[in-house]
Amino acid sequence: MDNEDNYDVPSFVAFCEMLIKMAFTITFCPFEKDDFWTASLVQLEKNNPQAVLWWNLQCYAGGVNNDPKTWAGYIQTALPGFNIDRYILASDWTRFWDTNQQFWNGDCPANMQSWLASFKGDGDSCIGGAFIWTMDQIFIFANSSQQHPGSGCDSSGGSQTAYVNAMLGLKPSGITVREKSLDMKSSRRMHE
Numbered sequence: 001m002d003n004e005d006n007y008d009v010p011s012f013v014a015f016c017e018m019l020i021k022m023a024f025t026i027t028f029c030p031f032e033k034d035d036f037w038t039a040s041l042v043q044l045e046k047n048n049p050q051a052v053l054w055w056n057l058q059c060y061a062g063g064v065n066n067d068p069k070t071w072a073g074y075i076q077t078a079l080p081g082f083n084i085d086r087y088i089l090a091s092d093w094t095r096f097w098d099t100n101q102q103f104w105n106g107d108c109p110a111n112m113q114s115w116l117a118s119f120k121g122d123g124d125s126c127i128g129g130a131f132i133w134t135m136d137q138i139f140i141f142a143n144s145s146q147q148h149p150g151s152g153c154d155s156s157g158g159s160q161t162a163y164v165n166a167m168l169g170l171k172p173s174g175i176t177v178r179e180k181s182l183d184m185k186s187s188r189r190m191h192e
Contacts, residue, residue: 031063072126086128
């Protein structure tokens with residue numbers, strides 16, 4: 001759930017509950033308004049424990065100052081005892097030609113790897129991995145870089161493989177992306 005303009009907890013929670021009743025899985029994708037996101041999580045936990053599978057924390061653009069540990073602290077303050085182990089995915093955005101601003105924006109794979117690595121350290125058990133915004137930018141990178149030379153990316157460019165490798169540095173040891181997905185789905189099924 002990526003909500004960036006109407007921060008109304010009751011209507012947001014009602015929408016989430018409707019999706020849950022339809023058997024959708026839910027993740028949150030915050031970049032600001034920690035009070036809104038934690039209040040929504042608290043409300044959903046009352047009737048739908050573990051319905052929000054994880055948080056995709058935006059750590060790029062408007063969320064560039066976000067830190068997963070800080071957001072884990074917000075969750076723990078709102079829901080003492082809530083298991084935040086591997087609950088938050090840190091993020092970055094891929095390199096793209098910004099048609100509105102007419103310049104390159106986002107990060108090349110090497111920069112992304114450095115950025116995501118900055119979140120990893122002692123006591124960061126809240127970090128469950130990484131996500132990138134957005135896949136379609138990776139698919140159109142080659143075409144964009146031909147039309148607008150000077151992307152700043154090295155010879156690996158903006159390939160899918162280069163971005164996957166950039167994210168792997170933040171993957172918790174002992175878990176694969178597929179295992180994380182399956183683990184979360186089985187957790188959801190136990191509460192239906």
